[in-house]
Amino acid sequence: MNKKSSTPVDEPHLSIPGLAATLVACGACKRRNSAERGLHLTGRAAIYVVLDKLTSLLFPGCHGHAPIPAIHASDHIAAELTEIAATLQKQIKLAFQYQCEFDHCRDCGDCRRKAVSATQNLLQAMPAIKRTLELDITAAYEGDPAARSTMEVVMSYPGLLAIMTHRIAHELYTADVPLIPRILSEHAHSQTGIDIHPGAKIGPGFFIDHGTGVVIGETCVIGKRVKIYQGVTLGALSFPKDAHGHLIKGNKRHPNVEDHVTIYAGATILGGDTTIGAGSEIGGNVWLTHSIPPGSRVYNQQPKPLIRTREVKKS
Amino acid sequence: MNKKSSTPVDEPHLSIPGLAATLVACGACKRRNSAERGLHLTGRAAIYVVLDKLTSLLFPGCHGHAPIPAIHASDHIAAELTEIAATLQKQIKLAFQYQCEFDHCRDCGDCRRKAVSATQNLLQAMPAIKRTLELDITAAYEGDPAARSTMEVVMSYPGLLAIMTHRIAHELYTADVPLIPRILSEHAHSQTGIDIHPGAKIGPGFFIDHGTGVVIGETCVIGKRVKIYQGVTLGALSFPKDAHGHLIKGNKRHPNVEDHVTIYAGATILGGDTTIGAGSEIGGNVWLTHSIPPGSRVYNQQPKPLIRTREVKKS
Amino acid sequence: MNKKSSTPVDEPHLSIPGLAATLVACGACKRRNSAERGLHLTGRAAIYVVLDKLTSLLFPGCHGHAPIPAIHASDHIAAELTEIAATLQKQIKLAFQYQCEFDHCRDCGDCRRKAVSATQNLLQAMPAIKRTLELDITAAYEGDPAARSTMEVVMSYPGLLAIMTHRIAHELYTADVPLIPRILSEHAHSQTGIDIHPGAKIGPGFFIDHGTGVVIGETCVIGKRVKIYQGVTLGALSFPKDAHGHLIKGNKRHPNVEDHVTIYAGATILGGDTTIGAGSEIGGNVWLTHSIPPGSRVYNQQPKPLIRTREVKKS
Numbered sequence: 001m002n003k004k005s006s007t008p009v010d011e012p013h014l015s016i017p018g019l020a021a022t023l024v025a026c027g028a029c030k031r032r033n034s035a036e037r038g039l040h041l042t043g044r045a046a047i048y049v050v051l052d053k054l055t056s057l058l059f060p061g062c063h064g065h066a067p068i069p070a071i072h073a074s075d076h077i078a079a080e081l082t083e084i085a086a087t088l089q090k091q092i093k094l095a096f097q098y099q100c101e102f103d104h105c106r107d108c109g110d111c112r113r114k115a116v117s118a119t120q121n122l123l124q125a126m127p128a129i130k131r132t133l134e135l136d137i138t139a140a141y142e143g144d145p146a147a148r149s150t151m152e153v154v155m156s157y158p159g160l161l162a163i164m165t166h167r168i169a170h171e172l173y174t175a176d177v178p179l180i181p182r183i184l185s186e187h188a189h190s191q192t193g194i195d196i197h198p199g200a201k202i203g204p205g206f207f208i209d210h211g212t213g214v215v216i217g218e219t220c221v222i223g224k225r226v227k228i229y230q231g232v233t234l235g236a237l238s239f240p241k242d243a244h245g246h247l248i249k250g251n252k253r254h255p256n257v258e259d260h261v262t263i264y265a266g267a268t269i270l271g272g273d274t275t276i277g278a279g280s281e282i283g284g285n286v287w288l289t290h291s292i293p294p295g296s297r298v299y300n301q302q303p304k305p306l307i308r309t310r311e312v313k314k315s
Numbered sequence: 316m317n318k319k320s321s322t323p324v325d326e327p328h329l330s331i332p333g334l335a336a337t338l339v340a341c342g343a344c345k346r347r348n349s350a351e352r353g354l355h356l357t358g359r360a361a362i363y364v365v366l367d368k369l370t371s372l373l374f375p376g377c378h379g380h381a382p383i384p385a386i387h388a389s390d391h392i393a394a395e396l397t398e399i400a401a402t403l404q405k406q407i408k409l410a411f412q413y414q415c416e417f418d419h420c421r422d423c424g425d426c427r428r429k430a431v432s433a434t435q436n437l438l439q440a441m442p443a444i445k446r447t448l449e450l451d452i453t454a455a456y457e458g459d460p461a462a463r464s465t466m467e468v469v470m471s472y473p474g475l476l477a478i479m480t481h482r483i484a485h486e487l488y489t490a491d492v493p494l495i496p497r498i499l500s501e502h503a504h505s506q507t508g509i510d511i512h513p514g515a516k517i518g519p520g521f522f523i524d525h526g527t528g529v530v531i532g533e534t535c536v537i538g539k540r541v542k543i544y545q546g547v548t549l550g551a552l553s554f555p556k557d558a559h560g561h562l563i564k565g566n567k568r569h570p571n572v573e574d575h576v577t578i579y580a581g582a583t584i585l586g587g588d589t590t591i592g593a594g595s596e597i598g599g600n601v602w603l604t605h606s607i608p609p610g611s612r613v614y615n616q617q618p619k620p621l622i623r624t625r626e627v628k629k630s
Numbered sequence: 631m632n633k634k635s636s637t638p639v640d641e642p643h644l645s646i647p648g649l650a651a652t653l654v655a656c657g658a659c660k661r662r663n664s665a666e667r668g669l670h671l672t673g674r675a676a677i678y679v680v681l682d683k684l685t686s687l688l689f690p691g692c693h694g695h696a697p698i699p700a701i702h703a704s705d706h707i708a709a710e711l712t713e714i715a716a717t718l719q720k721q722i723k724l725a726f727q728y729q730c731e732f733d734h735c736r737d738c739g740d741c742r743r744k745a746v747s748a749t750q751n752l753l754q755a756m757p758a759i760k761r762t763l764e765l766d767i768t769a770a771y772e773g774d775p776a777a778r779s780t781m782e783v784v785m786s787y788p789g790l791l792a793i794m795t796h797r798i799a800h801e802l803y804t805a806d807v808p809l810i811p812r813i814l815s816e817h818a819h820s821q822t823g824i825d826i827h828p829g830a831k832i833g834p835g836f837f838i839d840h841g842t843g844v845v846i847g848e849t850c851v852i853g854k855r856v857k858i859y860q861g862v863t864l865g866a867l868s869f870p871k872d873a874h875g876h877l878i879k880g881n882k883r884h885p886n887v888e889d890h891v892t893i894y895a896g897a898t899i900l901g902g903d904t905t906i907g908a909g910s911e912i913g914g915n916v917w918l919t920h921s922i923p924p925g926s927r928v929y930n931q932q933p934k935p936l937i938r939t940r941e942v943k944k945s
Contacts, residue, residue, distance in 0.1 A: 494785055568775065
């Protein structure tokens with residue numbers, strides 16, 4: 001940043017302290033109240049740092065700046081894990097405290113206990129997550145003619161980044177951690193264009209190719225060895241409201257996709273009662289709002305374009 | 316970076332100074348000339364830093380690394396605002412100077428005056444922007460069954476990031492600041508996949524869900540409480556050229572969307588004469604190039620996919 | 631990061647050293663073996679830094695934090711180039727060594743020679759890349775009614791960022807550098823939503839507008855002055871397998887697009903035998919899997935939406 005930033009600015013008409021007071025006062029919501037009571041929120045950027053460290057441990061040397069000396073790999077990873085555990089537990093505790101405050105329960109001893117438990121659950125799940133990711137990597141390598149090596153998949157494929165983040169976020173979602181699962185999944189969304197809600201249940205050997213524009217909703221259940229291309233939506237068909245006209249939250253509203261299904265680019269599959277049977281293939285741009293049996297091939301009669309040919313101008 | 320980077324590299328066939336001279340000399344454009352006269356351009360990364368600081372002030376503690384102590388919140392924000400004002404004014408002045416140079420007017424006193432004015436306008440608008448964003452946050456919370464709290468919206472929703480950046484960029488666009496509004500909007504585009512030109516006029520209570528692939532053109536006018544899903548384009552229908560065959564710049568070429576309209580995923584709405592009447596609902600993948608009256612529901616007969624079912628291989 | 635991160639965490643049930651050992655041991659793949667032999671992989675973040683430095687040199691003052699003093703521009707660029715050359719050569723050597731190890735040849739003298747050669751080739755190509763990018767910039771300025779100046783294109787257009795990165799990545803792809811070309815192209819994909827495989831051959835004057843969701847496959851061949859909009863796919867039609875049921879890698883499977891073609895948003899063009907003749911125009915959402923002659927206009931009969939109008943509720 002600019003060293004001279006403390007130099008006075010021309011501000012004949014602007015009162016900085018007045019503006020600051022207005023900004024602090026103008027939020028009418030819960031958030032402001034929390035801030036006034038000194039409740040420190042989970043900072044988004046701090047969560048991103050923890051995620052980067054966690055993923056570095058899954059694939060040492062691949063995602064960071066510096067190589068890890070192989071001879072000390074285990075010690076190095078243990079030291080990193082200790083630091084990650086402390087930061088993660090602190091952030092998760094803040095998130096539980098925010099929720100607790102929001103619900104007026106103020107049971108902060110309970111928040112701490114839940115944070116310890118959620119942190120340990122996630123760390124203990126890391127070896128299993130790593131094993132599942134190895135199956136995802138194999139699926140990408142075997143499913144993409146452009147993949148030169150599994151290492152290329154690890155170091156560059158956005159689909160792997162998205163599923164890796166998802167498998168971590170889903171673990172925290174399952175432990176009912178507020179805010180953080182969605183911060184993680186939206187971080188992956190930002191980096192990859194792939195939007196997987198942390199609530200989605202996704203089996204091993206999952207491969208998303210290209211991926212930009214993919215949306216996978218909160219209550220999706222996806223089987224083993226499923227392959228999805230860019231622009232696929234697994235979404236909700238309707239948004240039922242309660243007696244007060246508010247959307248009902250938390251009901252099953254996204255599809256099920258069974259094992260060994262492939263869904264090509266731009267397909268839209270909607271509804272909580274919709275199940276794509278095992279081994280099916282869904283073609284590009286297909287729009288589907290009902291179940292199909294196992295082993296189906298579903299294709300659009302693509303619209304026949306009108307072709308008119310004229311003289312070409314040379315240039 | 317690598318500590319050993321000053322170690323000589325094998326370069327029998329490569330002359331670094333020659334290559335540097337060629338790189339400096341080979342631009343034939345205005346940009347090179349400016350650089351030679353010592354006019355320092357606005358660095359893109361510096362603008363991103365100012366944006367991050369501004370958005371941190373709108374939602375203290377949510378987007379940064381560290382919490383803000385509530386008891387000093389007002390003082391803290393005043394100190395940040397002073398620094399932001401100085402940096403912003405400097406960057407805006409550089410942008411006006413670039414434009415001034417480009418137009419051969421060289422009236423730098425005027426550039427400075429315009430920079431002071433644009434900076435103050437933006438800062439004074441921040442409380443109003445914050446109030447409008449509160450309505451955007453409410454719209455997101457009420458419009459998405461997956462949203463658990465308004466805080467989740469603040470901390471993770473890409474649609475909020477996009478509209479927050481847009482409301483700031485639009486203020487600078489209105490003050491005719493060159494370069495910076497588009498740098499801001501493209502920064503949000505990069506983070507969210509949502510491409511809103513800073514010229515678009517957008518009312519309060521605006522919610523974009525998922526958002527990847529959304530395009531909103533420069534001359535769009537969007538009313539209150541409008542909801543848009545991923546992949547929606549509000550674009551131009553044709554590109555009229557002048558007598559020299561050059562595209563005409565700046566004419567009205569993007570649609571109007573009135574209050575309380577919902578546009579579902581993948582819809583394409585084109586043309587400056589196209590108006591979507593208040594309260595209308597536009598279905599997924601609809602292609603629309605003419606106006607529709609208030610209260611319309613517009614749906615595609617989705618193409619009926621061909622379904623063939625075969626034996627499933629077990630594995 | 632948190633200063634207190636070394637403070638002990640509650641971990642009655644968690645053994646950090648045991649977890650670390652499990653994480654190091656649980657990869658069954660080649661990658662783990664390499665790490666154990668002390669072969670340091672190319673870190674992804676280190677590659678991003680080199681790319682940022684290279685692009686800063688192409689457009690001095692535009693992309694970084696600080697302006698470059700014009701009077702010393704040539705010296706400054708020479709110093710930067712020396713540092714870039716050293717880092718790049720080191721990273722490329724690591725990538726060749728990884729591949730070499732993978733192929734069990736262990737001929738590291740050869741790796742070093744290939745790294746020197748690939749680094750020099752890329753640096754020597756930079757002036758030509760810069761000249762081609764000037765044509766890309768002009769095409770963007772002339773092709774977009776919203777573009778106010780070529781400088782706006784340089785400082786904010788995602789299409790330019792994508793093609794700039796591609797032209798650098800393609801040079802390394804041509805020199806058979808493993809891993810790094812794809813790391814570069816996926817970095818641009820992450821920032822822009824535009825996925826161009828580094829193998830694609832793309833002529834000068836290339837302009838992608840908006841760009842989110844664009845996919846350009848490995849074996850595409852694209853002519854001069856081609857214009858592409860968001861959501862366009864130039865992809866593979868089928869995935870032939872060998873006798874063992876594995877996908878065949880490296881065959882020609884993506885389309886050819888000749889000079890002066892425009893492809894509008896959401897069009898899908900598939901297959902290695904598909905050629906779009908010079909001067910053609912492909913309309914929005916068109917699905918095309920066969921060649922068309924020069925000078926063709928290809929348009930969809932867009933589906934006619936059903937419009938029903940009801941009473942509007944005022945609010």
